[in-house]
Amino acid sequence: MSTTTQTPPGSAADSAKGNKQLSLDELYLEAGHHQVNLGAKKIHAKRIPGKFRNLKWFAASLYILFFIGPYFRWEGRQAVLFNVPERQYHLFELTLWPQDVWILSLALLTFFLALYAATAMAGRVFCGTFCWMTVWTDVYTWIEEKMEGSPPQRRALDSAPWGARKLAIKTGKTLVFLLLGVATGVTFTSYFIDAGDLWRRYLSLRGPVEIWVTPLPFVIGTYLGVGIMREQFCFWLCPYARIQSAMQDSETIIPTYDVRRGEPRGRHKDGDCIDCHLCVGVCPTGVDIRDGMQEGCIMCALCIDACNSVMRKVDKPEGLIRYGSLDEFLGLPVVPLYKRPRIIMYAILLASTLSGIVWGLTHLGAVQLNVIHERQPLYVMLSDGGVQNKYTLRIVNKSDTTLNLRFAVSDLPGAVLVSPDAAVRVAPGRVLPLNATVRMPRSRAGKGSVKVEFHVLDSATGAFITETESRFIGPG
Amino acid sequence: MADKDKNNQGAEDTGHEWDGIRELKNDPPRWWMILFKLTPVWIAGYFLLYPSIPFVGGSNSKGLLGWTSLGEYNKGRQEIDSIRAPFEKKIAAMTAKEILNDPEMANYAVASIKQTFGDICAKCHGSGGQGGHNFPILADDDWLYGGTIEKIQETVTEGRGGIMPSFKGRFTPEEQKDLMQFLDDAQHGKTFEPGRKVFMGETKAAAECPTCHGENAKGNYDVGSANLTDAICRFDCTREGLEHTLLHGVNDDGDPMTRKATMPAWRSKLTDVQIKKLAVRVFLFGGGQKG
Structure with missing residues (x-):
């Protein structure tokens, strides 16, 4: 038998056979081959040291920033604070207003694009190393190992009848899990209320209902999602797991079992795989990587660590399971990153969203003017035959000083700003709506809808501050 | 009509078949049935807590919570009144002209009288002061009795009614x-x-x-x-x-x-503060005359 015919359907080698159209029956066979664990079998993965294990810890350690973040101070206030009641979002030196929400949209777009780019390059590497679900699960299972013992001990404990010892261990573990959930929820909440103030309210047991309710989804979510569901969450609930599978192609490098080298597997067979099942034993989602790429694989690459440690013991070269693209395993030429259109597109899109964010953050401006044209009536005929339009000018003072401003219209010959005709004081952090009327003489009125610009000027120096475009509407 | 054929799902078969699709008697999902069986509990609780049982003679059970829709309304009313109180206190001591000169108070006046304007003024003058067929436009700069804030206030307070005699048969x-x-x-x-x-x-x-x-x-x-x-x-x-x-x-x-052409007097129907606010509202439609 050749090596390829022995491999299970759906593996890399199977696809290599190529162009043959799969029949429906074969598809079902393929799906049926994967064991579906609906949570009946709890996965207790073994932990073994290695390169990817270290990478995982490093990625997890970045989350320490999340926990200590609320306690940084900046110029007398919390450095990162999303003050929802005041509609101000502080990021160190920057203060964002609801009007700047487009920057947030761009930031989210950037995160998604980065996720897609990472997925196109190295598969679900985000899932495997940095996803909060994965990181929290990793920490929770680490705690589980400390409290309940190694995977065989944990399995034994799970199937043991309830007794004083089991009850004590399980209760203790549940309490620790809930405590971590509370820490997560309280930390999240403290990004919205000053952390010191929040703690004082918690410790004095006083405060609005919001501060008690906000952490609750995190406590429940971490306990159910991380403490109990774990990989079931990735399998059945997470949409990104599915989206990301669609973002990979045959040039994406993913942890792959080298079928040609490994098969036929077994202790005394020709293939390098000794069928020790260590790769399955360390897998946090319980998949067998030797079946090829599959939905359960979060690409944490812990199986690579495991397999390499075994290969070293049996004196065979490392890399029976290794990061590689499908093309590479099939012996096709490997296209470098910069020649892959998909990567180029992601790079361009990422560059544009990032430059948008940089532009936005460097052009925030202390004053913003929104002009709302009156809708009813659109225009009014005046006694001298001229036309008058009414607007609401909303001036936002984002600075921390009181501003004295005046206004002017431009870009529309003949237009006269009738009001506001005097300087206006805008207190710091306030939004001031003002009535504005613009008149056009009879000789120039009657051109339908034309562009007009409102300028905001410093009332003392007359210096231009900002401008906003609107329309002047007349009959005809 | 149900036959007891067991199918491959082990569920009872209703015997209904459409285009080869058979209707089985599978139980609804368990969580759904639990919710369904909890509904009587909910109903009992609701009937106890809220007014729900009508009695002969027009009255009804009060419910343990003492909830009434009027009470809810009054609660909301009190809430908005308490927010408005400091403004109302300030505005009561101001003349209409002083309100105009204070952008914040002018904004408050316009916003808080919007409802009243819509109720009593907009019928003839339009919601934006755009007027109506044969009713005066408030947003333009042409005034019959003057467009200063004082004159507008006078018009709202006292009402107006123009007189022009009929000239039929007086000209060749x-x-x-x-x-x-x-x-x-x-x-x-x-x-x-x-x-x-x-x-x-x-x-x-x-x-x-x-x-x-x-x-x-x-x-x-x-x-x-x-x-x-x-x-x-x-x-x-x-x-x-x-x-x-x-x-x-x-x-x-x-x-x-x-x-x-009659503008009613609102003196007896509105408070001084309401009239002041209305005058400011009309002035700010865009046609008010200063000084």
């Missing part, structure tokens, strides 16, 4: 034609001499036009007479419209076809 056809031409031209800044003579009463008909509209035909705020030389007409700028006003007058009880 020739005089009437000249007069109409004069009015037409006046709107465009021109003077039609033969018509001006009719207007001034220099012809035999001896019309009393300047008594109210003035010798220059620019109207008079004191009697609420319209300015006939500007581009805005009180009623209708067409030749027919002007003629109708001339022949049947305004509020002339002797002529059934007269134009009706």
Whole structure:
């Protein structure tokens, strides 16, 4: 038998056979081959040291920033604070207003694009190393190992009848899990209320209902999602797991079992795989990587660590399971990153969203003017035959000083700003709506809808501050 | 009609079949059934807590929570009143002109009187002061009784009602034609001499036009007479419209076809503060006159 015919359907080698159209029956066979664990079998993965294990810890350690973040101070206030009641979002030196929400949209777009780019390059590497679900699960299972013992001990404990010892261990573990959930929820909440103030309210047991309710989804979510569901969450609930599978192609490098080298597997067979099942034993989602790429694989690459440690013991070269693209395993030429259109597109899109964010953050401006044209009536005929339009000018003072401003219209010959005709004081952090009327003489009125610009000027120096475009509407 | 055939799902078969699809008697999902069985508990709790059982004679059970929709309304009312209280206190001590000069208070006045304006003013004057057919536009700069904040406040308080007698049969056809031409031209800044003579009463008909509209035909705020030389007409700028006003007058009880133009007085129906706010609202439609 050749090596390829022995491999299970759906593996890399199977696809290599190529162009043959799969029949429906074969598809079902393929799906049926994967064991579906609906949570009946709890996965207790073994932990073994290695390169990817270290990478995982490093990625997890970045989350320490999340926990200590609320306690940084900046110029007398919390450095990162999303003050929802005041509609101000502080990021160190920057203060964002609801009007700047487009920057947030761009930031989210950037995160998604980065996720897609990472997925196109190295598969679900985000899932495997940095996803909060994965990181929290990793920490929770680490705690589980400390409290309940190694995977065989944990399995034994799970199937043991309830007794004083089991009850004590399980209760203790549940309490620790809930405590971590509370820490997560309280930390999240403290990004919205000053952390010191929040703690004082918690410790004095006083405060609005919001501060008690906000952490609750995190406590429940971490306990159910991380403490109990774990990989079931990735399998059945997470949409990104599915989206990301669609973002990979045959040039994406993913942890792959080298079928040609490994098969036929077994202790005394020709293939390098000794069928020790260590790769399955360390897998946090319980998949067998030797079946090829599959939905359960979060690409944490812990199986690579495991397999390499075994290969070293049996004196065979490392890399029976290794990061590689499908093309590479099939012996096709490997296209470098910069020649892959998909990567180029992601790079361009990422560059544009990032430059948008940089532009936005460097052009925030202390004053913003929104002009709302009156809708009813659109225009009014005046006694001298001229036309008058009414607007609401909303001036936002984002600075921390009181501003004295005046206004002017431009870009529309003949237009006269009738009001506001005097300087206006805008207190710091306030939004001031003002009535504005613009008149056009009879000789120039009657051109339908034309562009007009409102300028905001410093009332003392007359210096231009900002401008906003609107329309002047007349009959005809 | 159900046969007891067991199918491959082990569920009872209803025997219904459409296009090869058979209807089985699978149980609904368990969580769904649990919720379903909890509904009577919910109903019992609801009936205990909230008013729900009508009695003979029109009354009903009060419920343990003492909830009433009127109570909810009053709670909401109290909440908004407490938010408005500091503004209301301040505004009560201010004149309408002072409110106008304080942008924040002016904004408050406009926002807090929007409802009242919509209820009583917008029917004739439009929600944005754009006027209606034969009702004055509040957003323009043409005023019958003056557009200063004080005058507007006076108009809202005391109401207005213009008077113009019916001139039917007082002109010869020739005089009437000249007069109409004069009015037409006046709107465009021109003077039609033969018509001006009719207007001034220099012809035999001896019309009393300047008594109210003035010798220059620019109207008079004191009697609420319209300015006939500007581009805005009180009623209708067409030749027919002007003629109708001339022949049947305004509020002339002797002529059934007269134009009706009455602004009610709101003194007894609104509070001083409400009237002040309304005056500010009208002023800020864009036509208010300063000073």
